[in-house]
Amino acid sequence: MRFWDGVSVSTQSVIQVKNLETTFFMKSGPFRAVNNISYEIGQGKTLGIVGESGCGKSVTSFSLMQLIERPGKITNGQVILNGKDLLKLSEDEMQTVRGGEMAMIFQEPMTALNPVLTIGYQIDEQILRHKKVSPQEAKERSIEMLKLVGIPSPEDRYSNYPHQLSGGMRQRAMIAMALSCNPSFLIADEPTTALDVTIQAQILELIQTIQEKLNMTVQFITHDLGVISEISDDVLVMYGGQACEKASTVEIFNNPKHPYTAALIKSRPTLGHRVQKLTTIEGTVPAPHELPKGCPFVNRCSRAKSECKDNRPPFIEVQPAHFVACFNPV
Amino acid sequence: MSNEIILDAKNVKKYFPIKKGLLLRHVGDVKAVDDVTLTVRKGESLGLVGESGCGKSTLGRTLIRLYDPTAGSIQFKGEDFVALKGEALRLKRKNIQMIFQDPYASLDPRMTIGQILRQPFEIHNILEPSQRDKKVVELLETVGLKASHINRYPHEFSGGQRQRICIARAIALEPELIICDEPVSALDVSIQAQILNLLKDLQKKFNLTYIFISHDLSVIEHFCDRVAVMYLGKIVEIGSRDELFKSPQHPYTQALLAAIPRIGEGKKKIKKSLTGEVPSPINPPSGCAFHPRCSQKIDICSKKLPQLAGSNGHQKACWLYESETP
Numbered sequence: 001m002r003f004w005d006g007v008s009v010s011t012q013s014v015i016q017v018k019n020l021e022t023t024f025f026m027k028s029g030p031f032r033a034v035n036n037i038s039y040e041i042g043q044g045k046t047l048g049i050v051g052e053s054g055c056g057k058s059v060t061s062f063s064l065m066q067l068i069e070r071p072g073k074i075t076n077g078q079v080i081l082n083g084k085d086l087l088k089l090s091e092d093e094m095q096t097v098r099g100g101e102m103a104m105i106f107q108e109p110m111t112a113l114n115p116v117l118t119i120g121y122q123i124d125e126q127i128l129r130h131k132k133v134s135p136q137e138a139k140e141r142s143i144e145m146l147k148l149v150g151i152p153s154p155e156d157r158y159s160n161y162p163h164q165l166s167g168g169m170r171q172r173a174m175i176a177m178a179l180s181c182n183p184s185f186l187i188a189d190e191p192t193t194a195l196d197v198t199i200q201a202q203i204l205e206l207i208q209t210i211q212e213k214l215n216m217t218v219q220f221i222t223h224d225l226g227v228i229s230e231i232s233d234d235v236l237v238m239y240g241g242q243a244c245e246k247a248s249t250v251e252i253f254n255n256p257k258h259p260y261t262a263a264l265i266k267s268r269p270t271l272g273h274r275v276q277k278l279t280t281i282e283g284t285v286p287a288p289h290e291l292p293k294g295c296p297f298v299n300r301c302s303r304a305k306s307e308c309k310d311n312r313p314p315f316i317e318v319q320p321a322h323f324v325a326c327f328n329p330v
Numbered sequence: 331m332s333n334e335i336i337l338d339a340k341n342v343k344k345y346f347p348i349k350k351g352l353l354l355r356h357v358g359d360v361k362a363v364d365d366v367t368l369t370v371r372k373g374e375s376l377g378l379v380g381e382s383g384c385g386k387s388t389l390g391r392t393l394i395r396l397y398d399p400t401a402g403s404i405q406f407k408g409e410d411f412v413a414l415k416g417e418a419l420r421l422k423r424k425n426i427q428m429i430f431q432d433p434y435a436s437l438d439p440r441m442t443i444g445q446i447l448r449q450p451f452e453i454h455n456i457l458e459p460s461q462r463d464k465k466v467v468e469l470l471e472t473v474g475l476k477a478s479h480i481n482r483y484p485h486e487f488s489g490g491q492r493q494r495i496c497i498a499r500a501i502a503l504e505p506e507l508i509i510c511d512e513p514v515s516a517l518d519v520s521i522q523a524q525i526l527n528l529l530k531d532l533q534k535k536f537n538l539t540y541i542f543i544s545h546d547l548s549v550i551e552h553f554c555d556r557v558a559v560m561y562l563g564k565i566v567e568i569g570s571r572d573e574l575f576k577s578p579q580h581p582y583t584q585a586l587l588a589a590i591p592r593i594g595e596g597k598k599k600i601k602k603s604l605t606g607e608v609p610s611p612i613n614p615p616s617g618c619a620f621h622p623r624c625s626q627k628i629d630i631c632s633k634k635l636p637q638l639a640g641s642n643g644h645q646k647a648c649w650l651y652e653s654e655t656p
Contacts, residue, residue, distance in 0.1 A: 166607055277527055
């Protein structure tokens with residue numbers, strides 16, 4: 001059976017996130033960038049996390065990797081990878097997980113790669129850290145990885161510096177690095193946002209092919225509804241640090257329950273479906289310290305009721321496998 | 331939309347010289363815009379679309395003469411725009427305005443919104459100084475901001491609000507043509523829709539003509555009446571929105587359309603529509619610049635440059651549609 005045909009097979013979850021909470025302790029007071037997020041992803045599946053800037057989707061990923069720096073701190077929750085609670089590990093133990101079992105592709109390959117080290121050196125470094133191999137074997141493995149991600153003449157590229165590669169090639173090199181130790185769980189944080197559409201299609205195809213080959217579990221973060229629609233099995237919509245809605249991809253795009261999800265889908269011009277006027281969401285995304293007490297979306301919501309102002313709606317299952325946090329769903 | 335031609339560009343080229351060595355010898359050119367011919371009709375929105383590095387922004391800046399064209403002619407309302415100099419150019423410029431991509435970089439952080447919006451009137455000496463503030467308030471309200479915002483600084487606004495300020499500045503002198511260079515690319519999805527709707531409303535209200543530059547085909551399809559697709563400094567296909575999106579003819583346009591992810595169809599096997607990357611505009615490939623990536627190329631493609639041809643305003647530069655033999 002191929003993994004993209006939409007049939008969901010009950011598989012064991014590779015990653016389980018429970019009540020994750022990340023707080024930033026600022027001078028103006030603490031604010032929760034990630035507020036009580038829970039989800040799990042089955043083996044070989046892709047979960048797409050979508051939301052606008054500042055919704056907490058990237059902080060969620062960085063929290064999973066435990067790459068949150070001061071003044072931020074993970075203040076509650078569990079992150080269980082292959083049965084192990086990562087938040088209980090020491091930094092040394094976490095270092096063996098990071099880049100080994102769990103790897104991440106970042107948005108901007110130019111800032112994520114070290115400009116004064118060659119591509120090859122940076123991939124070798126990771127392999128040597130996680131696998132018991134000789135430098136020569138590590139080099140062979142690196143070149144093999146560069147070949148796998150479709151970089152032409154990988155032997156030459158091995159000794160190139162990041163600036164000698166184009167944006168698409170750099171992103172491929174990052175993917176090669178992330179996959180070099182056969183991670184069972186990959187986090188892709190806006191991996192194609194900086195790229196042109198035709199290059200984006202190449203990178204998405206590459207991630208999908210490798211995922212299928214290695215039966216890898218993927219968490220894919222983007223603000224692009226089109227990309228998320230094509231690559232994920234399930235979608236989690238975030239707003240103001242909280243989960244709004246989670247369902248299968250087909251369900252969420254055709255039967256959105258949360259007013260924010262519905263408005264977001266309508267506000268995007270879609271090829272072949274022309275409208276005279278786009279539906280807009282009035283107002284702007286609230287700044288972290290301006291978040292309302294109740295539902296974070298209350299001030300922009302057309303369906304808001306009085307209780308939305310003061311109470312936070314619980315994240316409940318309204319239909320099998322379809323979760324919504326809303327008092328007045330569509 | 332009328333048939334009056336407001337902007338007529340013929341064989342416009344913009345080369346950036348590459349200079350090397352101690353004597354700065356001229357060793358080559360970046361051919362950012364290479365022989366582009368197009369017309370813009372009054373009241374329409376013409377979309378310029380292509381991948382990064384295709385020359386769409388350079389073309390926009392050349393048409394407004396932020397860059398001087400290397401060759402070619404640009405006529406604005408029947409008048410030679412390239413020959414204008416000094417005072418004459420300055421006076422003409424108020425009829426063509428521009429909105430830039432990054433609203434964070436295109437507003438002076440040390441000026442208040444009032445100062446920013448008064449500047450066009452000061453430069454062109456329009457209105458009595460006492461009346462300018464009234465006009466500025468009017469402009470703010472036109473773009474959906476409040477009169478109380480007049481004494482605030484740019485950093486107090488969100489990206490979407492800043493883009494509204496840029497739009498207010500662009501329409502201040504009642505121009506006829508506005509060049510929008512990726513006006514929504516830096517904004518969040520829910521804000522993009524607000525700005526696109528505002529631009530459309532203003533177009534109706536003031537009978538504006540837009541040249542709309544974007545890499546996002548869904549936005550272009552929503553916004554524009556006619557679309558020109560650029561590749562490596564050249565227009566490869568141009569036509570009405572409906573023609574171009576329903577029956578794209580140039581293999582590059584087809585690939586570009588195929589590469590756009592579709593919303594709501596569920597997970598599927600993603601197939602790349604193009605291999606390789608955009609070649610360097612310093613040494614573009616021979617013949618049709620697209621031929622090394624084209625899946626339908628024939629012998630002649632690498633040898634001879636195809637010219638834009640076609641009927642009913644739908645033109646493409648591709649040998650597949652021409653019977654000529656080398």
